[in-house]
Amino acid sequence: MLPLNDPEPNRYSGFPIMTLTLILVNILVLAGQLILEPLLPARLYYLLGSVPLLVMGQEGGGALASLTSMFMHGGIFHLLGNMFFLWVFGRRVEDACGSWRFLFFYLICGFMGDLLSTLARHRSPVPSIGASGAIAGLLGAYLILYPGGRIRTLIFVWWIPVLPKIQVFWFTLYFFFIQQIIPVILGARDGVNYWAHIGGFVACIFIIFFMRPEAFARYLSNEPV
Amino acid sequence: MVSQEVLSEAVRAAKAGHRAQARALFGQIVKQDPTCEAAWLWLAELADHPGERVLALEKALALRPDHPVLQRRLELARQEAAARPPVEGSALEEDRPLVIPGYVPKAERAPEEALSTEDRRLEEVREQLRVGRRREALSLLLRLVETQPGNVEAWKLLGELQPTLSERAAALERALALGPHPAALQQDLEQQLAYLKKLQVNPWSAARQFEETGDFDRAAAAYQWIAIHSRLPAERVAAVQRIDQLKLRQASDQITPVNPTLNLLRLAAGPVLLFFFMVLIQAGLNPLAITPLALVSLGGVSAGSVLLTATGMRPLHPAWVQMIGEPGSPGEKETRALLRGLGWLLVIVPFALFFIEAGLRLMKLWIAVVNASR
Numbered sequence: 272m273l274p275l276n277d278p279e280p281n282r283y284s285g286f287p288i289m290t291l292t293l294i295l296v297n298i299l300v301l302a303g304q305l306i307l308e309p310l311l312p313a314r315l316y317y318l319l320g321s322v323p324l325l326v327m328g329q330e331g332g333g334a335l336a337s338l339t340s341m342f343m344h345g346g347i348f349h350l351l352g353n354m355f356f357l358w359v360f361g362r363r364v365e366d367a368c369g370s371w372r373f374l375f376f377y378l379i380c381g382f383m384g385d386l387l388s389t390l391a392r393h394r395s396p397v398p399s400i401g402a403s404g405a406i407a408g409l410l411g412a413y414l415i416l417y418p419g420g421r422i423r424t425l426i427f428v429w430w431i432p433v434l435p436k437i438q439v440f441w442f443t444l445y446f447f448f449i450q451q452i453i454p455v456i457l458g459a460r461d462g463v464n465y466w467a468h469i470g471g472f473v474a475c476i477f478i479i480f481f482m483r484p485e486a487f488a489r490y491l492s493n494e495p496v
Numbered sequence: 497m498v499s500q501e502v503l504s505e506a507v508r509a510a511k512a513g514h515r516a517q518a519r520a521l522f523g524q525i526v527k528q529d530p531t532c533e534a535a536w537l538w539l540a541e542l543a544d545h546p547g548e549r550v551l552a553l554e555k556a557l558a559l560r561p562d563h564p565v566l567q568r569r570l571e572l573a574r575q576e577a578a579a580r581p582p583v584e585g586s587a588l589e590e591d592r593p594l595v596i597p598g599y600v601p602k603a604e605r606a607p608e609e610a611l612s613t614e615d616r617r618l619e620e621v622r623e624q625l626r627v628g629r630r631r632e633a634l635s636l637l638l639r640l641v642e643t644q645p646g647n648v649e650a651w652k653l654l655g656e657l658q659p660t661l662s663e664r665a666a667a668l669e670r671a672l673a674l675g676p677h678p679a680a681l682q683q684d685l686e687q688q689l690a691y692l693k694k695l696q697v698n699p700w701s702a703a704r705q706f707e708e709t710g711d712f713d714r715a716a717a718a719y720q721w722i723a724i725h726s727r728l729p730a731e732r733v734a735a736v737q738r739i740d741q742l743k744l745r746q747a748s749d750q751i752t753p754v755n756p757t758l759n760l761l762r763l764a765a766g767p768v769l770l771f772f773f774m775v776l777i778q779a780g781l782n783p784l785a786i787t788p789l790a791l792v793s794l795g796g797v798s799a800g801s802v803l804l805t806a807t808g809m810r811p812l813h814p815a816w817v818q819m820i821g822e823p824g825s826p827g828e829k830e831t832r833a834l835l836r837g838l839g840w841l842l843v844i845v846p847f848a849l850f851f852i853e854a855g856l857r858l859m860k861l862w863i864a865v866v867n868a869s870r
Contacts, residue, residue: 334774335854382773480766
């Protein structure tokens with residue numbers, strides 16, 4: 272299940288400059304990783320990823336490592352999946368906030384995801400990387416701002432690809448509750464940082480601090496943002 | 497004999513497009529001196545309906561019966577009047593007097609009776625405003641000032657309702673010119689006029705303010721002013737585009753404006769929250785381990801964020817206006833730029849110090865890891 276596009280147009284801005292910049296930075300960072308990885312095999316992730324044991328011991332980069340970990344990915348497919356989510360849900364959230372406020376919100380979601388992940392795995396020496404926490408926050412913000420939004424999604428039914436438009440509520444229900452909450456309850460150990468996703472998603476409530484004045488007025492007036 | 501000053505003022509008003517004001521002044525002139533041919537010609541020019549134009553031209557022609565151009569114009573006006581049916585509220589309705597401002601051709605009504613009629617009309621205007629029908633209220637008011645150009649309250653209301661800034665300012669100037677007024681009214685009129693004139697100096701700023709506070713009617717009026725008066729074609733196009741967008745929004749939405757102070761605090765909280773999360777992670781998620789320097793930095797970010805948001809939003813909050821002046825007032829732009837610079841400084845310096853410290857910690861770990869691997 273992969274979100275492909277949100278067919279609705281922007282209201283305030285024509286070009287989602289910050290969403291595209293974030294996508295570009297993520298791609299460039301992965302390219303940098305692929306170049307540096309042979310030179311610094313495991314150290315790269317240990318130094319620039321978010322390591323709960325180091326964070327709790329106030330060692331290493333701390334928030335700086337948390338920031339760099341948000342832009343690192345474990346491979347091309349990890350990056351591709353995240354960037355599709357970023358494009359689909361980021362564009363209209365950026366539209367409702369404005370570019371710089373959107374960047375701040377994105378970072379807050381990332382930090383919140385990292386914070387919860389560190390709390391949940393506070394003795395773990397395993398580094399965590401990826402934009403998933405921040406992107407989970409965008410998904411939550413999208414649900415708050417555009418509850419009636421419909422997402423063009425790629426689904427395989429018996430290996431046949433179909434492209435239905437799914438209402439964001441059902442998408443979130445599937446993506447968040449079935450794919451995140453249930454594995455956490457079942458104690459899954461598949462290398463996915465579910466706590467970062469949950470933390471990022473919870474941070475979506477902070478969207479109220481970043482919405483444009485008019486978008487906020489619309490939201491309070493029960494008008495479509 | 498008509499005062500040359502009044503005549504000049506009326507002509508100026510007509511040329512500036514302030515039709516209501518010009519009609520009222522010309523009406524006064526013909527009331528004082530029905531032989532003023534120029535005033536009748538201007539009234540014919542400014543008439544809203546062919547019937548009014550016919551009357552004004554007849555008066556002018558009576559003064560110069562052999563004028564061929566006037567004869568031709570009267571003929572055309574009569575044809576036009578015959579071709580056009582009377583409209584509601586026009587001077588051709590049987591139960592209404594012909595609306596040539598200040599001029600009543602036949603049996604003049606008693607002043608007391610006229611006054612009560614005008615008061616009733618003013619009450620009607622207020623009623624329209626109460627039910628949110630601004631356009632209807634404006635239409636009634638324009639008619640009212642034509643028939644009673646000395647009505648200060650009507651001019652004052654017109655100063656609030658006219659669609660363009662210049663027309664609003666002109667209406668308030670007219671109200672002031674009818675003075676002296678009681679001190680409170682005089683002060684109120686002067687303050688409103690001063691504010692409008694400042695908005696005329698920087699209409700973009702004014703329009704954006706109105707938009708931010710959800711006052712879309714006034715925002716559209718300010719953009720309209722730019723579209724008419726700007727010398728830059730790109731600016732005119734941008735203003736028209738903004739008006740179109742506002743119209744589209746107004747057509748589909750009923751938005752309740754949000755208190756600017758709430759918006760200010762809400763938006764200023766964002767960067768502070770981000771910095772707080774970073775400080776908390778840096779302190780190993782232990783609030784007690786947050787250093788005094790980090791707390792001072794948090795204060796700096798808070799102050800800087802408030803300044804940045806306030807200078808970006810340009811709120812109409814009285815405290816803000818008192819601090820840096822009203823938009824468009826002398827020195828306001830410079831003060832705002834200065835405060836914005838200070839805001840950036842207060843936000844950037846703590847973030848920069850924070851990243852330097854985090855970078856040093858990362859370097860320390862890097863060296864330790866490299867040493868351990870040797």
